[in-house]
Amino acid sequence: MKIIYADAPSAHLQTPRVAARRTLYACTLLLAAGLGAGPAQALGYREALLLAEQQSPGLAAQQLQLDAAGAAHGAAAALPDPRLSVGVENLPVGGMDRWSLTRDFMTMQRLALMQEVPNQAKREARVQVALARSDRERALIAVQRLQLRQALGQAWVAAQSADRRQALLDALLTENQRLQESLPARVAGGSAQAGEVLAARQENLALLDRRDELQRDARKARTALRRWLGTRADEPLEDAPPPLAIPIEQLRADLHRHAELAIYPAMRGMAAAELREAQAESRGDWSWELAYSRRGRQWGDMVSFQLSFDLPWQKGQRQEPMIRAKQLESQRVEAEQEDAARRHLQELEESALELQTLERQIERLQSDGIALATDRSALALSSYQAGKADLGSVLGARAQVLEARLRLIELQAQRDGLLVRLNSLITD
Template sequence: MNVRLPLASARRAVCGVLVLLVAWPTIARSASLSMETAVALAAERSRLVASASAQSRAASELAVAAGQRPDPVLRLGLNNLPIDGPDRFSVTRDFMTMRSVGVMQELTRADKRAARVERAERNVALADVGRKQAVAEVQRDAALAWLDRSFAESMRDQLRRQIEQAQQQVQAAEALYRSSRGSQTEVFTARGDLEGLRDRLDETEREIDVATVRLARFVGDVAKEPLTSRPAFALAADDALPIERTLVVAERLSQENAALAEARVTDAERRSDWSVELMLSQRGPAYSNMVSINLSVPLQWDQKNRQDREHAARLAMLDEARARLEDAERAVEADIRASQAAWRNQERRLRRHDEALLPLAEQRSAAALAAYAAGSGSLAGVLEARRNALQVHLDRLRIEADIARLWAQLTFLMPQDGPTTSRTAP
């Protein structure tokens, strides 16, 4: 029974199918996990980043409090109260008895408060560097976990292709044996080679499972989603990563600035702050009330062994921070240049595999198979050539994985807010 749709309904149905076909790649991609998505999600979910952000907020709050004067002190007193005689415990009959209320305020000098504010601001900058460092570390670890799974899956795909060929080789060896053109030894050899590939596939599946668990630490359940294709990794120019912008050096620089601010505080502490007090004393109704004004001045009687020593200690810590900064600059520069040199070396090896080793391995495998089919070669030669081709393919994947890891180490020296693969080669 044929059912005819009206022309308008048919057109709507066709349009719906076309829209679905056009939108399908986007729908399919929405269920995939890209490296950039994994990196962004890891930074959002990380409790380490949340902890560092809280520490940065705490430092900002303390910076506001550092510039304030000390709180005034309220003083209440009962002076010269008789404890014997006819006026004992009376607060009004003896002319010397006074009920006093006063306020004392420490007059912190402006230069000392400015030094404390500077110290607090340097601590804010140091905490902010710590937050950025936490973000960069989480992003780098998430990218490495994503890359580990991606390359493990590529190795699995390569092994599956080799297993398909090995199964065909077993079938061919069995057919030749049944036709008395091959030996039983060749059948066992082909089956053993197939089982060896299956064992390597199981090992690779284990590596994928481990990499997925590690990735789930950063991105949660979406780690089980399929991965998108890997982005292109390009080596940055030598001047694209200024040494002073790396977080390791930024942290050391912030530590030096904090040590300098601390030294300025101890220098200001060598000059004491005065305190002033205003007190109102009330006596009995027959006597006059009194007002007192007091000035307190700390006596730094042993300044050379206390305040001066504290200042000298802070200056020594400043020298230590400067030395660590210089050492960090040298270490970071050496690490970056070593990574760039390793990258260039691996790129040369990758080109060699693409231009020479892989074609030669495939040609050798094809020649061995053709010789075996013509009866002039052995199955052992075919299997050896195929194992060699597989090893060359896996070596190429490992080299590409090394390049990707070097890229991650260089890229996430600083936190990344946007796309992370748009670097240009020198």
Template sequence: MKPLPRTMGALWLAALSLSVQAADLSFTQALQQAATQAAVLRQRQAEVAGATSAMVAADALPDPKVFAGIDNLPVQGADRFTLNRDFMTMQKIGVMQEIPNGERRQARAESAKARAAQAEAALRLAEVTVNTETATAWLNRYYLQQQRARLEELAQENRLWQGVVQSQLTSGKTSAADALLPQQEALTLATRRDALERDIRRADAMLARWTGDTGGPVTPTGEPPVFNVDADHLRAHVHHHPALAGYEPLTGLAQAELHEAQAALRPDWAVEVGWQHRGPDFGDMVSFQVSADLPLFSRTRQTPLIEARRQALAGVEAEREDMRRDHAATLESELAEHEALSRELDRLQQQALPLADQRVELQRAAYEGGRADLGMVLAARRDRRELQLQILELTRQQQTLAARLHYLYDFDEDAAP
């Protein structure tokens, strides 16, 4: 019988040595590191700062305009193109200030305030997303590491089985065909190891995505938090989903735009003051002028825009309700999945695992009493290892799902595990 390929064993030992050299990272450290390293948070923080700064100038008057020019310049006769011979010719300079009506300025201030609130809501959503993704990435990495250890134990069981089968083949107690079974099992385990190492590398990359580049893989340390799921509590807090929180400022922005469109029915004003200089034989003059918009054709200008803004507001409110229903449906689906995982885990831990332990003990007693061979004992132990691997995988799925439910629907720093 051929031994386990050396290259395959070398790869497995290399993977284990990498895990030993990896940096330690606890669950709390991962969340803290992500809070300072996640680039999306810096982006959202910059957007909040920009939107807050824009509020200062939102309802300010437009910049005044300066004007200069010449009035009544002669273009014919003896005085053509002269500036100081005709009493009507004047060089002028002045300033003009536009004054939007108060309702329009107030609406612009409301729009700026709503945009700042929208940026803050986007920041909160980003914070929850970073916490959610970091938590699930760390939990994935932790349970994959546990599976790696269990898989190595299973490989050790198979190596013991190979020795027993080889002895039985030598003594004529088994056939050559049966002697191939441990080798086939070794190949299956090698394939599972490759898939597991692939998943671990993916988990490392995802964890680095949120915590920043640490220069290499990390090793999750400490016990993972346990996220308990209270279905009724989550259903009552489905409207706390951070994506829904962003609709409140979005509604405020739509309302402010509607108010600004309605303000266009009232005139804006402008004030102009000028100094007019004439020739030395004539005195200088001052001019003063007030102008106002005339919204005389509101039926074809302002009214259609007002209706468009009103429909946009209704669309935002309908979109918010649609998203609420979508999250409610998603929550029910995830709760059903969590309940199914919990029931299956309970069966495996409370019933299947004790039966597997009992089977191992019975086979060991039978072996010691000469009623069974060692291969049967090892087979029972392999089955128990497989069951432990299955429990770890289901626990990984259950806890990552519970973490997502916690952070998305019921996140509270003080209540976090």
């Protein structure tokens, strides 16, 4: 590349410093031109998934919930805090020794330490409840991660579909513009009618309306992507979501690993632990107390020790109703799991049928549908050029080609969105 300066002096008049400065300027221009000519940065699908997981506040909140549940494990097994009591016993309020702490031999200043001790079964059950809660939060993280992947994949498919449809419509608008530019000369030469100019303009207006709708859909899709990817959602999208990772037959066999079903084992464990904790209530707790009592100097100090035991003698009114409630809660979790399993099996079968239908429709469009519409458009154009048809038949045939291509993009988007959902069923 040769850089020419209009006001540059002759070479023998240039100083070495000026020449070096202008050489550096030329190299800067070359570097800027090379950078400007390079391709725009594109965002890959796998990279987008990793980025979305790293930036997701929902996943971060769920991880904090799991950390909080894990931090409570030690507290579940610990004994309750001891109690310290300070008081005065047998303080006289009448007679010659009233309000005296030392003259009456029965008056004592008392300092006591008391510790409640829940029974062993209850403490073990509380530990199991804490562990089951952590398992549940861990399963919820897996579910939320798959839900994030599914939402990102759906937005990705919608954005790519909108971009493809918009590019197709832009190409047709360019072709329509060339047609409008050529028609006035043809009308003046007698090879076209004046009404054909109006027909071309009407087609242009209809295409502009479609383009506005597509631009709206494209902006909405990018807005959905921006929720997960931030500013990188505005970059070109490099590839499509991956194909079906697990065959349908394997999905049926592994349905128990469905993202939502994976929560129920932890929920059943938590319900069972709570049931054991309620059953442990019928055994009763106990406590011990150590007290030191100080009297007047003429009287000796005293030490006391006592044990206390709960007497659960109203089991029919207190413990047994709670046990029954926890049993019903456990049965509810099992019933919900069975209902969810049946619902997800139905959804899987419906998705499999829908996927087969979409694949057949896409194959027909790609092999025959678009080719037939394109051949019909070519025949209409030939007839028009030969003077055997009007421009309306050409525009109508061309509109059918557009609809066929848009239909193909729509079916592919539906198939890709369905594949995203199927790939988001099974937990890692």
